[in-house]
Amino acid sequence: MFGRLLPRGEKFYDFFERHAKLIVSGAIELADLVANPVNLEARAKRIKEIEHESDVITHQCVEALHKSKLTPFRREDIHRLISRMDDIMDFIEAAAERIALYELTAMTTEVAAFTETLTAATRKVEQAIKGLRHLKHSKAVLDHCVEINRLENQGDVILRSAMARLFKEEKNPVLVIKWKEIYEHLEEATDRCEDVANIIEGVVLENT
Amino acid sequence: MFGRLLPRGEKFYDFFERHAKLIVSGAIELADLVANPVNLEARAKRIKEIEHESDVITHQCVEALHKSKLTPFRREDIHRLISRMDDIMDFIEAAAERIALYELTAMTTEVAAFTETLTAATRKVEQAIKGLRHLKHSKAVLDHCVEINRLENQGDVILRSAMARLFKEEKNPVLVIKWKEIYEHLEEATDRCEDVANIIEGVVLENT
Amino acid sequence: MFGRLLPRGEKFYDFFERHAKLIVSGAIELADLVANPVNLEARAKRIKEIEHESDVITHQCVEALHKSKLTPFRREDIHRLISRMDDIMDFIEAAAERIALYELTAMTTEVAAFTETLTAATRKVEQAIKGLRHLKHSKAVLDHCVEINRLENQGDVILRSAMARLFKEEKNPVLVIKWKEIYEHLEEATDRCEDVANIIEGVVLENT
Numbered sequence: 001m002f003g004r005l006l007p008r009g010e011k012f013y014d015f016f017e018r019h020a021k022l023i024v025s026g027a028i029e030l031a032d033l034v035a036n037p038v039n040l041e042a043r044a045k046r047i048k049e050i051e052h053e054s055d056v057i058t059h060q061c062v063e064a065l066h067k068s069k070l071t072p073f074r075r076e077d078i079h080r081l082i083s084r085m086d087d088i089m090d091f092i093e094a095a096a097e098r099i100a101l102y103e104l105t106a107m108t109t110e111v112a113a114f115t116e117t118l119t120a121a122t123r124k125v126e127q128a129i130k131g132l133r134h135l136k137h138s139k140a141v142l143d144h145c146v147e148i149n150r151l152e153n154q155g156d157v158i159l160r161s162a163m164a165r166l167f168k169e170e171k172n173p174v175l176v177i178k179w180k181e182i183y184e185h186l187e188e189a190t191d192r193c194e195d196v197a198n199i200i201e202g203v204v205l206e207n208t
Numbered sequence: 209m210f211g212r213l214l215p216r217g218e219k220f221y222d223f224f225e226r227h228a229k230l231i232v233s234g235a236i237e238l239a240d241l242v243a244n245p246v247n248l249e250a251r252a253k254r255i256k257e258i259e260h261e262s263d264v265i266t267h268q269c270v271e272a273l274h275k276s277k278l279t280p281f282r283r284e285d286i287h288r289l290i291s292r293m294d295d296i297m298d299f300i301e302a303a304a305e306r307i308a309l310y311e312l313t314a315m316t317t318e319v320a321a322f323t324e325t326l327t328a329a330t331r332k333v334e335q336a337i338k339g340l341r342h343l344k345h346s347k348a349v350l351d352h353c354v355e356i357n358r359l360e361n362q363g364d365v366i367l368r369s370a371m372a373r374l375f376k377e378e379k380n381p382v383l384v385i386k387w388k389e390i391y392e393h394l395e396e397a398t399d400r401c402e403d404v405a406n407i408i409e410g411v412v413l414e415n416t
Numbered sequence: 417m418f419g420r421l422l423p424r425g426e427k428f429y430d431f432f433e434r435h436a437k438l439i440v441s442g443a444i445e446l447a448d449l450v451a452n453p454v455n456l457e458a459r460a461k462r463i464k465e466i467e468h469e470s471d472v473i474t475h476q477c478v479e480a481l482h483k484s485k486l487t488p489f490r491r492e493d494i495h496r497l498i499s500r501m502d503d504i505m506d507f508i509e510a511a512a513e514r515i516a517l518y519e520l521t522a523m524t525t526e527v528a529a530f531t532e533t534l535t536a537a538t539r540k541v542e543q544a545i546k547g548l549r550h551l552k553h554s555k556a557v558l559d560h561c562v563e564i565n566r567l568e569n570q571g572d573v574i575l576r577s578a579m580a581r582l583f584k585e586e587k588n589p590v591l592v593i594k595w596k597e598i599y600e601h602l603e604e605a606t607d608r609c610e611d612v613a614n615i616i617e618g619v620v621l622e623n624t
Contacts, residue, residue: 076492102583173382174592177596202274205275284492372517375517375594381589384593410478414483
């Protein structure tokens with residue numbers, strides 16, 4: 001019904017794939033920053049540049065959507081998909097920016113564990129996105145989505161214990177404020193990965 | 209136009225009603241926890257389980273939506289309705305989780321008043337949802353929606369005075385952070401009740 | 417395809433224009449309050465009244481949308497447009513309310529600079545909205561949207577430096593909490609201006 005393999009759908013898959021690749025780069029840069037917290041400002045700026053590149057793609061995708069009479073799947077799903085992907089990148093960038101702005105050079109074990117989980121989740125997002133082009137292998141796509149859900153749950157557990165320890169051990173209230181905000185941005189990033197997985201599952205269900 | 213009484217719509221009403229029932233249970237458990245703040249962790253865990261049950265229903269509802277060619281009302285309204293209902297439950301669960309995580313055993317009069325209001329709002333959500341099945345009694349449904357709006361306003365007033373007192377009287381900044389977050393989650397829960405009321409009003413307007 | 421100049425579309429343009437005018441009033445009142453922070457409570461109450469007026473318009477617009485078989489442009493864009501406009505007003509009101517609630521009588525240079533930028537952004541929103549009625553001059557509408565984006569970026573820079581200075585210089589953690597929240601509400605207000613610009617751009621692209 002939505003002309004799944006229409007040639008004119010190609011450009012949308014291109015946008016999604018280029019965006020997903022940038023999300024993975026952003027997540028890797030953030031995990032690196034957390035693993036080795038030096039030159040915070042320069043590295044947050046690098047992540048800001050990646051975020052800006054992904055913004056441009058989002059904008060192009062939405063513009064193409066407005067101009068297209070035919071789309072490879074439901075119009076509002078394309079819009080929601082690229083919007084939620086954009087949110088993932090925004091929260092990765094926000095976390096990096098806050099680490100630099102707050103001059104946090106002493107990381108916690110939880111934030112390191114978490115950014116690893118987030119990187120894994122973004123890689124799965126990239127794989128699921130790639131699978132959209134070839135929906136005859138939809139089983140693989142759905143498996144990636146299940147894995148994203150598992151990683152999001154794993155992230156929740158890590159952040160919950162991070163928050164518990166923060167409130168128990170940190171005596172400086174301003175540091176509590178700073179870390180709480182960073183943890184919340186990271187949690188939002190994985191939540192948006194899960195949203196992307198849910199949208200992709202919906203597209204698979206409707207088009208196979 | 210949307211085949212209001214189509215038999216295949218039945219399953220959506222079932223999802224909504226089962227979900228709404230869980231929201232009411234969650235709100236009651238939260239009000240109980242606040243009225244008698246002992247065994248915080250076990251009781252937050254109980255609310256987490258209710259939230260998980262409602263998640264399953266949300267997922268089934270969205271899956272059914274993707275698979276259905278015909279729906280009892282506008283497709284995007286079904287999606288928004290179950291999503292906002294899910295948000296209500298998420299914020300109830302988040303408030304309970306934070307009370308346990310932050311080991312808050314001394315409650316405030318405002319949080320007790322507020323959780324009573326929230327419980328009343330969720331009961332009205334349940335009644336409004338039940339009314340969707342029988343739109344010939346749409347006047348009653350709209351009355352429930354008006355009442356949800358009133359309860360949301362009442363909740364705002366309670367939380368505003370709670371926040372004013374918190375910032376005036378609480379000398380420990382970490383406790384300010386903790387309570388502020390809980391109050392915000394509770395406010396979000398009633399805001400989502402109002403969103404649900406607005407969606408239901410829209411459905412009534414389009415289908416009667 | 418969407419009957420751009422349908423007479424029955426007129427009422428939607430009326431709703432948008434009346435709402436936009438209230439947003440500009442709200443932004444001006446907030447900038448005045450910040451420029452001259454006396455009688456906080458009375459002036460926050462005045463902004464609350466403006467917000468309430470805009471709420472009524474939002475509600476009428478959504479009701480009209482549900483009752484209309486024909487709309488001047490895509491139904492979901494009308495819904496998103498009035499919803500995001502409503503969000504702008506909500507965040508302006510929330511910022512004013514918090515300034516009064518927290519009894520902040522000493523303003524920062526950044527908050528004054530920011531509310532000027534926000535006022536400029538809301539004026540551009542009003543102009544872009546007015547342009548929707550006459551899409552043959554769509555170039556002018558798109559120029560307003562570009563300018564809203566520029567103002568949103570300018571606002572980000574102001575708030576970033578505000579936040580950096582807050583965390584460096586403010587020694588009272590409770591004041592950090594208060595100002596951080598107000599800055600975040602203001603940032604959300606300009607973010608929603610940008611959302612409105614994006615929706616308007618989409619409408620222009622689809623209807624010219």
